Amino acid sequence: MVTRKDVIVVGGGIAGLTAALSLAHKGKNVLLIEKNEDCGGLMNSFERDGFRFEAGARALVNAGLVKPLIKTFALDIEILPNPITLGIEDRMLKIDGEQSLCLYADVLKDLYPESKDEVSRIIQAIHEIMQNMKVLYGVDNPLFTKKKRNVLTLVPSVVAWMLKFLRTMYRISQMDTPFEDHLDDLATNQSLKDIIGQHFFRNTPVFFALSYFALYNDYIYPKGGVGAFIQKLVDAIVARGGELRNKTEIVYVDAKNKMLKDAAGNEYQYSKMIWTGDLKALYTITRDAGLERRTLKNFRTRKQAILAHKGAESVFSVFLGVDLPPQFFREKTSGHVFYTPNRRGLGTVHTTELQGLLQCWDTVQKEDLYAWLETFCRYNTFEISIPVLRDPDAAPPGKTGIIISTLFDYTLTSRIRDRGWYEEFKKRVEELFIATVSSSIYPNLEDQVLFSFSTSPWSIYERVGSSEGSIVGWSFEGKIPVVSSMFNMGSSVETALPDIYAAGKWVYSPAGGPTAIMTGRIAAKQCK
Numbered sequence: 001m002v003t004r005k006d007v008i009v010v011g012g013g014i015a016g017l018t019a020a021l022s023l024a025h026k027g028k029n030v031l032l033i034e035k036n037e038d039c040g041g042l043m044n045s046f047e048r049d050g051f052r053f054e055a056g057a058r059a060l061v062n063a064g065l066v067k068p069l070i071k072t073f074a075l076d077i078e079i080l081p082n083p084i085t086l087g088i089e090d091r092m093l094k095i096d097g098e099q100s101l102c103l104y105a106d107v108l109k110d111l112y113p114e115s116k117d118e119v120s121r122i123i124q125a126i127h128e129i130m131q132n133m134k135v136l137y138g139v140d141n142p143l144f145t146k147k148k149r150n151v152l153t154l155v156p157s158v159v160a161w162m163l164k165f166l167r168t169m170y171r172i173s174q175m176d177t178p179f180e181d182h183l184d185d186l187a188t189n190q191s192l193k194d195i196i197g198q199h200f201f202r203n204t205p206v207f208f209a210l211s212y213f214a215l216y217n218d219y220i221y222p223k224g225g226v227g228a229f230i231q232k233l234v235d236a237i238v239a240r241g242g243e244l245r246n247k248t249e250i251v252y253v254d255a256k257n258k259m260l261k262d263a264a265g266n267e268y269q270y271s272k273m274i275w276t277g278d279l280k281a282l283y284t285i286t287r288d289a290g291l292e293r294r295t296l297k298n299f300r301t302r303k304q305a306i307l308a309h310k311g312a313e314s315v316f317s318v319f320l321g322v323d324l325p326p327q328f329f330r331e332k333t334s335g336h337v338f339y340t341p342n343r344r345g346l347g348t349v350h351t352t353e354l355q356g357l358l359q360c361w362d363t364v365q366k367e368d369l370y371a372w373l374e375t376f377c378r379y380n381t382f383e384i385s386i387p388v389l390r391d392p393d394a395a396p397p398g399k400t401g402i403i404i405s406t407l408f409d410y411t412l413t414s415r416i417r418d419r420g421w422y423e424e425f426k427k428r429v430e431e432l433f434i435a436t437v438s439s440s441i442y443p444n445l446e447d448q449v450l451f452s453f454s455t456s457p458w459s460i461y462e463r464v465g466s467s468e469g470s471i472v473g474w475s476f477e478g479k480i481p482v483v484s485s486m487f488n489m490g491s492s493v494e495t496a497l498p499d500i501y502a503a504g505k506w507v508y509s510p511a512g513g514p515t516a517i518m519t520g521r522i523a524a525k526q527c528k
């Protein structure tokens with residue numbers, strides 16, 4: 001049987017959901033196809049033994065987008081605060097607006113008294129970027145306002161904001177060098193530079209990396225978890241007449257005849273299609289026969305560029321159920337923490353030493369790997385999420401669920417799998433993560449652990465089909481094969497194929513939740 005639709009959206013992550021909802025809202029005959037049993041992709045929540053966890057993003061970055069999205073589509077969801085704590089060794093700083101930057105400077109100067117001037121220079125750079133962020137994210141994004149985007153119809157204050165916005169965008173476009181280079185210009189103390197930057201993806205553009213201090217104030221947590229927000233989007237699509245088909249993987253695209261096929265052999269005919277999965281997959285499964293000559297040439301050139309590049313680093317996450325009350329944790333931190341147990345920093349552990357390990361992989365023994373892993377855990381920076389500190393319903397009474405994660409290399413993970421060490425390795429990581437927080441931020445936690453389990457870059461690859469288990473699309477190392485200038489974001493959703501648009505973390509760089517929402521919205525507008 002062939003299903004016919006005006007618009008088919010492939011992928012039910014936040015980009016696909018935003019696109020499908022925007023279209024259903026306008027009365028389009030839209031079908032959203034998702035390969036997993038549930039929607040959300042890298043934004044979801046799940047429950048284990050009465051504890052609620054987020055498998056993907058631990059919270060939402062509002063970015064002038066999420067709240068307007070909720071308002072525009074009248075989603076009935078309560079938004080809770082999501083305060084961030086920054087911690088290094090025993091210094092904990094609960095971020096509370098812009099003024100916290102000065103306190104952060106004090107913490108750093110205390111930890112690195114020999115580098116006070118360097119700290120000042122770095123803090124000044126972050127401060128300047130925060131001023132730009134106020135313009136960029138401080139106002140609800142016009143993509144979700146109901147007004148027409150004709151500048152002449154906009155009220156003067158919005159026009160003034162637009163001018164400021166454009167100036168800011170220009171400044172940002174000038175700050176696209178790797179943050180490591182920028183830090184090298186500001187400081188020589190390697191440990192200090194590590195502490196500032198070791199939880200960012202390699203070669204992250206300086207604007208994006210240093211803007212994170214501003215984003216700490218912009219996180220929000222939906223009551224019921226990130227998954228509850230996703231469910232509201234799903235419900236809203238269905239309520240507006242949109243159709244959802246889960247457990248359906250698209251494995252074939254016939255670009256000439258505008259036809260899709262799923263893994264079970266069902267066929268779908270579209271007038272327009274929005275692809276939100278991995279772009280490598282789109283360009284690989286698309287049959288290009290019969291395309292007009294120029295389109296075909298363009299398609300093959302784009303395909304070559306896309307297949308040649310790789311995804312950014314991935315994440316290793318450890319999930320714990322702990323027999324300790326939320327109060328134990330509340331006394332130390334908020335429910336969302338970026339924590340470094342040792343001021344020394346990673347140095348070359350995650351760069352040269354990792355490369356060394358991979359280069360002589362065939363001769364690496366398990367003990368070599370575990371020795372590297374121990375150092376990696378001791379000096380790393382961890383993102384720690386404690387849902388129950390934001391939403392009291394997230395854990396059984398008197399108990400606490402915790403997620404501890406850090407950036408992790410996909411290649412290393414897949415080689416560990418090839419050697420048959422995967423399950424043992426995961427347990428080892430769990431033990432080390434627990435030992436690390438237990439001997440630092442949350443003393444003696446290890447005695448109260450009820451259960452632990454973990455996900456790796458491989459789990460992310462398996463769940464959403466993301467190349468290299470990437471959570472934010474393309475690696476910043478090498479030439480990025482998609483749009484990476486804010487000025488051209490509008491064109492990022494175009495593919496080389498007729499009536500096929502793309503959205504999500506692979507179509508624009510740098511990416512993340514906000515980019516996925518924005519491109520989902522832009523792609524939907526192209527399909528009206």
Ligand SMILES: Cc1cc2nc3c(=O)[nH]c(=O)nc-3n(C[C@H](O)[C@H](O)[C@H](O)COP(=O)(O)OP(=O)(O)OC[C@H]3O[C@@H](n4cnc5c(N)ncnc54)[C@H](O)[C@@H]3O)c2cc1C
Pocket residue numbers: 010011012013014015016033034035036039040041042043055056057058059061248249250251276277278281315317405463464465466471472473503504505506511512513514516
């Ligand atoms: C641990 C973690 C922490 C994060 N923290 C942050 C953060 O703090 N800030 C931030 O901005 N971002 C963060 N992110 C990243 C953010 O969650 C993602 O970038 C964003 O959710 C991507 O949305 P997407 O819709 O583009 O892609 P995805 O969420 O990957 O959705 C794509 C969907 O398409 C489906 N699909 C793929 N191929 C097919 C096919 N052939 N047929 C049918 N369906 C298909 C997949 O199953 C998936 O559901 C984090 C992610 C993780 C994992």
